[in-house]
Amino acid sequence: MIKKLLIANRGEIARRVIRTCKEMGIHSIAVYSEADQYAPHVFEADESHLIGPSRVDESYMNIDKILTAAKKAGADAIHPGYGFLSENASFAERCRDENIIFIGPSPDIIRQMGDKTAARKAMRDAGVPVVPGSVGIVGSAEEAMSSAGKIGYPIMLKASAGGGGIGMQEVHDEKELMKAYASNSKRAKTFFGDGSMFLEKKLENARHIEIQIIGDSFGNVIHLFERECSIQRRNQKVLEEAPSSFISDETRRQMAETAVRAANTLNYSSAGTIEFLVDEREKFYFLEMNTRIQVEHPVTEEITGTDIVELQINVANNKKLPFTQEQIKYRGKAIEARIYAEDHRTFFPSPGHIDTFHPPCGEDIRNEIAVTENYQVTPYYDPMIGKLIVKGETREAAIKRLKTALSQYRIGGIKTNLPMLREIIESEAFQKGETTTSFVQDHYIPNISTVEKEEK
Structure with a gap:
């Protein structure tokens, strides 16, 4: 105990x-x-x-x-x-x-799922659709170019042992791939001790949608529905919402059943997330599995009324899951905005002294915060300093609450991404739910260029 x-x-x-x-x-x-x-x-x-x-x-x-x-x-x-x-x-x-x-799960499962190429093979063997790409590791830039020629550009060059967007780059031609291979392999070696790389086909207008699963040591695995995490910068998530406003109920059912089947194949015990890329026709492909709690877990907790950390601890205590799949329902809409200490135009970290810190509060507003007023943000760690989570009965209600909350958020002394978040949720594309993985590139970065020209 x-x-x-x-x-x-x-x-x-x-x-x-x-x-x-x-x-x-x-x-x-x-x-x-x-x-x-x-x-x-x-x-x-x-x-x-x-x-x-x-x-x-x-x-x-x-x-x-x-x-x-x-x-x-x-x-x-x-x-x-x-x-x-x-x-x-x-x-x-x-x-x-x-x-x-x-x-967390067993060391063997962590090792297997942590190796992205091994994870892809395990999912293929379990009958889970996988994003088209190299069969395994590409051992050199030349091998990568040969494989990319068969897959077709654009492709995603990825670190096999990677995570958090490190060692990952979108590549459009051979010249770019030659340069990207060396730099990303070196970076992956530095961060993960393994510079192995592989390739995936870049899916255009795709959605990044993940299924939260949890299993116990008695063979029970359930899902807690999905989260959409498509809005990203530097291949890291910025805004997440649950459930997805894009997929149909049938696709939701199929994705959840696929995730549970995959976890059962692994005899998975603990909380975990199976991530998918979903194309415009709602065809989904396995991307990776995270064998830990996710940054964005609060949106799932908000719509299902669960405490995922408590579930993790109880499973580790060798307790059975306290509910069946049929007992898990979701209600409403939750959206999470990550608050970063960074320049909202360059996305570069902005360490420094926080002299003013006033997060919003109110009904259906949740804050997960790493800092306080008069706190020194150092350059040693990830620049995320907080998460703002809101809930509403509908997506429209949640967006309205998020707008109000972001307008009330005050952080002084350092640069933050609050201006970016405010602009994103005001955009027509976000309002319509057009939140693909290229959202920031298509709808935010062009606006930055316009603003900079006007200021000059």
Whole structure:
């Protein structure tokens, strides 16, 4: 039975897990780097431990230091959150060897799904449609060009061990591919320790739609419906909504059944997400599986009335899922906007001192926040500093509530993407639900160019 849980993460997800721990009566343990000594999660946990300098390889990515802190605190379990070590099979194995429960699936599944080419093969074997692409890894730029010639441009060059948009680039011809292969392989090697690359066909006007699943150790797997995450910049999500306003009920059913079938094939236990690309005809293709909680999980919680972190912990406690698929219903519409400390025109991070911080509040408004007023945003970590989640009975009602909430959001002292978010939700394309993966390129970046010309 889990009585003491260490959160091997920081920021808003650490605060999110701490909140559920308090509700469940579980003693929460935070870890922090020197840069995060004044971070909110440090003070909200029941106890906190310094694990090293600011650099991630010396703190949040350092397995030995995290396990040392866990053993010192007498932790029964570790929740990895998302990012950092959340999909590190070696970390999950080390937890198992130290008799500490890892809140997530088995190391073998993490390893298999973390290798994008192995995951594609597993899904094909399970009868899941996969985005057309290279059969496996392309070992050189020349091999990549040969494979791309057969697939047809444009293609997506991707890191096999990647995530978060790192090591990923859209490529339109051989010259661009030759240059992109070297730079992305090097970047993937730096971030993931593996520079292996593969190719996927770029689907035009596609939607990025994912199915939230959760399974227990008794063979039960259910889905919590879908989220649409098509609006992205630098291949990272900016706005997410649940359910999707694009797919039909029949496509929704087929995608959910496919995701559950895939998870059953893996004997999956814990929360996870199976991501798909959906074309204009609603034909869907497997993209990847994330074996952890997602940044955008709150929109699913809002429409289903579930606590996904609590479900993760209970499954790790060897409990059965508390409901069947038939008992899970969704109601209303939820939208999440990610708040980044970045220049809304260049998308470059904007670290600095926050001198004013006033998030909106009100009915059906939820904030997941990593910072406070008089907080120093450092350059060491991802620039996301918060998430704003709203709910409405309809998409129109949710958008209206989001407009009001964003208009009330005040952050001073640093640049943020709030202007971008406000412009996106005011756009006709967003209002109509025309939210493809090229949305930012088609509807936002051109507006930036116009504004810059006018200012000059």
